[in-house]
Amino acid sequence: MKRILPAIAVVFGIVQLLPVAEAQLPQPVRMGCGDMTFDTVPGWGLGEDGKSQIGATHGAVVIDKAGRIYTSAQLGVFVFSPDGKIVNRFLGDEYSNIHDMEIRNEADGEFIYGARNKNAEGIKFSAETGDIVLKLPFPKESGLDLKKFNPTAITVAPNGDIILSDGYASNHIFKFDKNGKYLMHFGSKGNGLKEFNTAHGMTLDTRYDPPRLLICDRNHTPPGFEKPRGRLLHYSLDGEFIDVVMTGLGMPTSATVQGDFVSVPDLNGRLVILDKTNVIIAVLGHNPDSSKGTNFGIKQEDWIEGIFSGTHGSYWDKDGNLYVQDWNVSGRIMKLVKVKS
Template sequence: MKQFSAYIAVAIMLFIAGPVNAGEKTAPVRMGAGAMTFDTVPGWGLDEDGKSVLGPTHGAVVIDNDGNIYTSAQIGVFVFTPDGKVIRRFVGDEYSNIHDMEIREEEGVEYIYGARNANAEGIKFNAQTGDIVLKLPFPEESGLALKKFSPTAITVAPNGDIILSDGYASNHIFKFDKTGKYLMHFGTKGNELKQFNTAHGMTLDTRYNPPRLLICDRNHEPKGRLLHYDLDGNYIDEVVTGLGMPTSVSVQGDFVSVPDLKGRVVILDKTNTIIAVLGHNPDAKAGRSFNVPQKDWVEGLFSGTHGSYWDKDGNLYVQDWNTSGRIMKLVRVN
């Protein structure tokens, strides 16, 4: 277990460029430390008038084999090229409110798995066509009598089993087979060692063999933590604590990016040591704030940091929980 306070001295190189106004040109901002140093790409993903195309964001980011970037907004999923141009979108009631996403290739086809908190289900759809091939409503066969079902995270085991976290309600984590058949569940709500207080984000931690679940316990005291469980729901250990409000996790090689809703992204190495902090917002009112309009965005400072994903070159794409719809590209500095 690592305490965040032990690494508070991590260097953060940051120049505040001021609010990002539509149509204005802004200089890139350098952030991070050592091997985890990045430059922002001002205006990435904005339209020709310099405005966000997304609408309110409360979602995730994933990247397909061609390098295209998928990000989920309240109205649906938008797909960008690496240079920030929208090439397709899946919008409407069937694609709205996807809080978390994973992408997997299965028999030569890429699929998006999504956790829809406001729509009480998990879904799976073709990443190219948008065709929905599977829905995961609350499993009545679990025998649970839940008053609310609000999934916040989803991931997929190597054998195709689907793991879906009910992070905004019961904090049970449900396991289904690849056809959607309910298998089991684990976890309860609370602040004890093996309980979850908002099991908000989750992914497959491929830094280990066999892979294991890496779970964001966002509101657990003290101040947010990550946990490891095996794929059968057995507790392994507490990975790191004191992360603020960790919302999601993305793994590439030995590294993990962890957005914190209070306005920063923490990078961990293979030993789960914090090696960099990105975009830390010193304004407590701006951190954990949904209501930061585009005219008040500051290049290089995050607000309600919610989702992130690595591309094959080690660049990061970060989404804020934001009323105007904010997604940022961070280019890794060699």
């Protein structure tokens, strides 16, 4: 039997044994440019054995006011400290397969809103205890006759209204009040100007006054094109079309705003950052191998530091660092530390 020995390090003349996983970690990779330059943190979030602890990922990332990082996986929601240690878990059928999350500080605590595509509902639960306080099933009051309901994105208006996108089915976007009462819906499936071909991601764009919806039309395919040329769209909180923000983005999966900047993961294996004028100012983790982009099956032993494969969710912390999740069979979440100029 082959014996694996721990690595040896000499620090100030003292011989130390290092865990094998630590010895094998790759070096940090620098990516981006200008004010949006980042270094990867090799091994962030992995267990002491060097393996992913969260299982297959097809979800999102959010951060609470204390700086704890929440990421959703098929098994449920895992909570990390900024240094990559798991500090809490919300696991089981009620928390599984949360495709998108939004976190909100409210009068009675911090709450996470989730869109559960496989479970046909939106939910709201305490970020501290995991107690579920609201469920949003398909609203029969809408009068729609849908064969299935498959929510992919959720966000919350300043007044507490909840917006839930049925992105894997009808592509209608539903609006509820803070108590879950159905208010209205808008949008439909298609490749037209005001239609959605997979309204996959959505957030509140606080760069504008009043805030508006920023929607990822992931699979938008104009006439004459064979592959998606995903776009970002602006809508009012009342469902009125405002403008096409940007097109030709590949397959944008979600969007997160911090200050004047927006991070947009692309399922092809990259993340783009837009400035306040909606110009791309940085591209992170670009995967040059088209066979590795949009590929759920990249196992951990085949991950490449600084190269993404199925970029699905992202979130900024207060210092401008980014946490990025890949759609991935082994469960990949990465920390990118912003380089100070």
